[in-house]
Amino acid sequence: MTHTTIAPAATAPEELVRVDAANIVLEENIRDHPEDALVEDWFVDSVRQHGVLQAVLGYRNDLGQVVVRDGQLRVLAARLVGCTVPVLIGERPLDVVHRVTEQYVTNERRTGLTDHQKVAAFRQLELGGLSVTAIAKQTSTSKEQVKASLTVAKSVDASTALAGGQISFDTALVLAEFDGDDAAIAELSQIAEGDFHDLEYAAEQIRQERVNEAKRIEVVADFQAAGVRVATDEDSYESVHRLTNAEPTDTMRPQLDADEHKTCPGHAVTVVVYHGDDVRVSPVCCTPEAHRPRWASFGSTPAQAGPMTDEQKAERKTRRIQAVIAPLTLWMVLIDMSGRFSERMLPDVVTKLWDLREVGR
Incomplete structure (x- = not known):
């Protein structure tokens, strides 16, 4: 490596020289402990690969040594990798006030790339x-x-x-x-x-939603290939479990058997996907008028004939507890997942609560 020898002679202002970093004297600087800034390896690596691209500012002291005022970090990095530094030699500063002012401005006013x-x-x-x-x-x-x-x-x-x-x-x-x-x-x-x-x-x-939709399309294609109709939002359909073939006067009103309903002209399925792999397929009927509703009005159950047994009372109590706990548990999980409540969660909460609407009936 070739090093430039600095002669102890007077130098005119604005002289550009290249000096071995080991021979440079660092002037007292308001940025104390500059070596701490070299902890990041990227800076040293950059100097090792490209050298010091931008000249530092300095002057010669009474001994003819090059003293650097602005650019001490570049000098320290150059010392670590063993390379020379371009130095723009100027006039020696007049006093401490000028030195501190210049160092403050050059360090504080620098702006990095956006x-x-x-x-x-x-x-x-x-x-x-x-x-x-x-x-x-x-x-x-x-x-x-x-x-x-x-x-x-x-x-x-x-x-x-x-x-x-x-x-x-x-x-x-x-x-x-x-x-x-x-x-x-x-x-x-x-x-x-x-x-x-x-x-x-x-x-x-x-x-x-993208993952869910991709999976839904895949499942729908399989059903259609098997000749099974897949109901859409444009269809008018009713869930099989809400329908029965019982007579209006019958007390026992069992839901339609899903397998037997496959022979119904209105037989179809709905496909909903959660979390990419939670595929929920529900049998529905697109001709619900061909059957009868299980209840006089959806959302209510037939009146109990006679007093309830202890087993029925216990079952009712369990359903009511689940109807309260399930939505609250879901709400807590959603909040815990995000760490905070957000209006963005409301659609998810409403959707999940709607899915749980049958709990407790």
Whole structure:
């Protein structure tokens, strides 16, 4: 390695020289313990790979030594890797006031790249032919961060919002995941204006809905291939367990047998999927008028003929307890899953409570 020898002669201002980092004297600085800032390996690795790219500012003392006023972290990193440092030699400071003022301004007023600028830079490097690994190495950035940045860069909605300063990088990354899904982007963009936890919850809900829908389509296709009709929201149907073939005057009104009902022209099934693998198939009838309702009005049971037995009383008590405990347990689980209650949870709560509407009847 070639080192530049600094002669102890007077030097004109604004002279650019390259000096061995080991020969540089660091001036007293308001940033005490600068070595603590070198704990992050990325800074030292960057200097090891690229060298010191930006000149530090300094002057010569009475002994002719180069004293650095601004750029001590770059000098310390250069010492660790054993390289030279470009130094812009200027006039010696007049007094302590000038030194402290200059050091404060140069340290306090520096502004790093914005998230959008980093994202745009990584995208330019990718378009220039660099792989994720190469970009990470050249910029001393983790591959995970590079991948995330490129994901945001390729989403028009996410990158535009990030450039406008409307959202954080984490929020932009969430939006980028749903790029191309206008409905999801619209919903998430509105939520992004509030709490990030609500955004995470909404995004996870959409992810789960996608998984559920994919599984539902798969199950529906299997039923249709087997010649079984799958009822949709456009059909008028009733659950088999709400129907009976008993006469209106019959006291015993058993529900339709699901297997026997398969011969009914209105036989069909509904398919609902929870959590991706919890598939619930329910037999329904699309011609409920061909049968009779089990009860005079849905939601109520026939009046008890005569006094209830102890067994019936115990069963009724159990149903009533379940009717109270089940919804409360569900509510507590939903709150515990998120760590806090959110308006976003209300649809889930209402849906689950509706699924439990038969409990206690």
